[in-house]
Amino acid sequence: MIRRAFTMVEILVVIGVLATLLGVLLPAVSSARGSARGTECQSNLRQLGIAATAYCAQNADRYPAALLYKMQTEGLTTIAWDFQTHANGAVTPGALWSFINGAERVQQCPEFMGASTFGNDPFTGYNYNTTYIGAEGRFPSMDPASGRWIDGWKSARLSLSVGQIRHTSRTALFGDGGWKGGANKFMRAPSNVVENDSSLIAAGAQAFRHKRCSHICALDGHTTSCNQECAGENTSEQLLREVMDFPRNGFLSEDDIAYDPR
DSSP, X not given: OOOOOOOXXXXXXXXXXXHHHHHHHHHHHHHHHHHHHHHHHHHHHHHHHHHHHHHHHHTTTOOOOSEEEXXXXXXXXXXXXXXXXXXXXXXXXXXXXXXXXXXXXXXXXXXXXXXXXXXXXXXXXXXXXXXXXXXXXXXXXXXXXXXXXXXXXGGEEOOXXXXXXXXXXXXXXXXXXXXXXXXXXXXXXXXXXXXXOHHHHHTTOEEOOBTTBEEEEETTSOEEEEOOOBOOTTOOHHHIIIIIOTTTEEBSSSSSTTTOOO
């Protein structure tokens, strides 16, 4: 019995068909994986929103502080909304820990695999509305009268109270944080009225990394995607280029409407 072998032409045809199929399937698989990461990201943000609301209900109607400093015997402790960094370099869970059932990985955006640009946080990728929702402490200073350190709440720029909040559905609480150096965890509104530091504000933008969308969790708990990056009404071209890395990162609105709940 004579067995007929494949000709070179037939082999090339099969290879061509397989290459075509792979060319069609691989983008579809990649897109499906990207969609799954986007869904996971929104779920993470929703859990963070629930945790912040629960914290607020148990702490005199104030949301967690974005950043406080406390000078202790062993040195400076940095208390951020997600993690605390101690003088010996140890990182421990922050204010929301007990409200997310120990699932600290919800603080990692699945689309961002870089290291934190603030301390040694094990998980990163999200930022928190620091301009209006989370109080922010200044770096500790010595009180000349008493000789004691002034830190924590005593030197903090206070946030809005719950009684001042009106527009919960339009106001971002958490979101995908990004600047030229990677991720950030302090969300800044574009107007320079509150922080009064243009570089700091430009570094507190949102990352549009989910198929050119940025995910946020609003104050009312719902999550959504923003597909229009904004430069901000006061941001210079130099800051956009050298600090923010626009349009990979940008603001949610040109003014503070997406950040200010009043």
